[in-house]
Amino acid sequence: MSYQDLVKYMNKRQALNGALTLFEWDQETTAPHKSIDKTTTYIGVLSKELFETITDENVIKLLHELENEDLTLSQKSVVKHWLKDIERLEQIPADEYQAHSELLIKAQHVWSEAKLTNNYQAFEPYLKQIFENEKRFASYRQVDHKPLYDILLDDYEPGFTTKELDAFFEQLRNEIVPLLKAIQQSNYKIDKSYNYKEYPIVKQKLFNKYIAQYIGFDYNCGIIKESEHPFTTNLHNCDVRITTHYYKNNLESALFSTIHESGHATYELNIANDLSLTPIGTGTSMGMHESQSRFYENMIGKNPLFWKNLYPKLQNVFLNNLEDISFDRFMDGINKVEPILIRTEADELTYPLHIMIRYEIEKKIFHEDIDYDELPRLWNEKYQEYLGITPKSDSEGILQDIHWASGSIAYFPSYAIGSAVAAQIYAYMKEHTHLESWIENGQFNMIKAYLGEHIHQYGAIYNTNELLIKLTGEAFNPKYYITYLKDKYIKIYHLKR
Numbered sequence: 001m002s003y004q005d006l007v008k009y010m011n012k013r014q015a016l017n018g019a020l021t022l023f024e025w026d027q028e029t030t031a032p033h034k035s036i037d038k039t040t041t042y043i044g045v046l047s048k049e050l051f052e053t054i055t056d057e058n059v060i061k062l063l064h065e066l067e068n069e070d071l072t073l074s075q076k077s078v079v080k081h082w083l084k085d086i087e088r089l090e091q092i093p094a095d096e097y098q099a100h101s102e103l104l105i106k107a108q109h110v111w112s113e114a115k116l117t118n119n120y121q122a123f124e125p126y127l128k129q130i131f132e133n134e135k136r137f138a139s140y141r142q143v144d145h146k147p148l149y150d151i152l153l154d155d156y157e158p159g160f161t162t163k164e165l166d167a168f169f170e171q172l173r174n175e176i177v178p179l180l181k182a183i184q185q186s187n188y189k190i191d192k193s194y195n196y197k198e199y200p201i202v203k204q205k206l207f208n209k210y211i212a213q214y215i216g217f218d219y220n221c222g223i224i225k226e227s228e229h230p231f232t233t234n235l236h237n238c239d240v241r242i243t244t245h246y247y248k249n250n251l252e253s254a255l256f257s258t259i260h261e262s263g264h265a266t267y268e269l270n271i272a273n274d275l276s277l278t279p280i281g282t283g284t285s286m287g288m289h290e291s292q293s294r295f296y297e298n299m300i301g302k303n304p305l306f307w308k309n310l311y312p313k314l315q316n317v318f319l320n321n322l323e324d325i326s327f328d329r330f331m332d333g334i335n336k337v338e339p340i341l342i343r344t345e346a347d348e349l350t351y352p353l354h355i356m357i358r359y360e361i362e363k364k365i366f367h368e369d370i371d372y373d374e375l376p377r378l379w380n381e382k383y384q385e386y387l388g389i390t391p392k393s394d395s396e397g398i399l400q401d402i403h404w405a406s407g408s409i410a411y412f413p414s415y416a417i418g419s420a421v422a423a424q425i426y427a428y429m430k431e432h433t434h435l436e437s438w439i440e441n442g443q444f445n446m447i448k449a450y451l452g453e454h455i456h457q458y459g460a461i462y463n464t465n466e467l468l469i470k471l472t473g474e475a476f477n478p479k480y481y482i483t484y485l486k487d488k489y490i491k492i493y494h495l496k497r
């Protein structure tokens, strides 16, 4: 038996996975809206086939044999990841797995109806069942009394634990919550009414296409379409697809979505060729992926150096709306802090506080005996405490995100980890490369090559901490993120230190 034998199974696994990815892409962008009921049958067949390919008895035997063979680094990593996938899939009894999958499909329908009609009570039994199932599934995989929440966390962010996250969120609570209060009390007010004037979508599309290319999106191996919620997906390193969503009365929304998704795309486009058609030929974790999108969206996209050349071009395209808006006013506008209830529309400073609230609630559900009736109140109290605002309804409160209904528990922290990792990489690159002159001069090929060399090419061979140590000599350290946010917003809002 040799690695070549595994390649046959791997090609099948990747092809099935690719087909499922295409169905998903098609549903989000092109398929007629009533098609899903019947198309689900096809998706079900392919998913079952994929599950059987991954956990095939012959594959398991082969993988264990290969563990002792002399393999290359990437081959070793494929074997290791594949065995981990099997462990995750096989520890849950098939009938429980099946029942849970059906529960999730139902729960998402109930959730969207409940959100529409502001009816938490309707969703509560599903929420409870999902969390209880996830707790039980985690308990099947528990070793050495590892906290159950940590087991799920490790699926999204390998190597991270509640211990690290508690320390991270404590810093946010101690430093960023007071900073937000100071901003809310400051006399410096930012008027960004210009952003909500009418911006013709045809013109927005052209400018977004241009800006994606400007920061390195490769149209030979990439495509941009539209969907309700922007996202990135890929088949391999030469088929990477992003979407954006245009609003006639909001210039920023599509602009920063495009930059964000282009960051995700750059990661996937830069994966090494010998990994591309393997299960590890993709970003290493949710958090690392999000770090790359936010590096482009926030650290670069909201940086005055970036807009120095680009703002006059943007002004020219939308002369009616932007002619009288100065560069400084535009920079203030895109960095304005405004606590709102909806996570996905939050500004850069308040965003991690939305995540902190979800993290605290998930942990409470996992490790304390909590009454699910109490969750909406708990949610609202935390919004008041950290952001100074209270949801008027559960639709804009506990019901706002689809994550829990779709079984994604312990997923939220990845978003905040991503922002912090981005700040850590930025601080390092600022010190050790010509990053800021690259940004100012639009030399995005240099940025893309640097991130490619140190992070992207490795796919999922190394985890987040291993990559950070390789690049910066230091593991995850939220200090850089806190410093970045404080320096930035103290300056913008003319606050005293």
Ligand code: ZN
Residues within 6 Å of the ligand: 260, 264, 290, 293
């Ligand atoms: Zn993202």
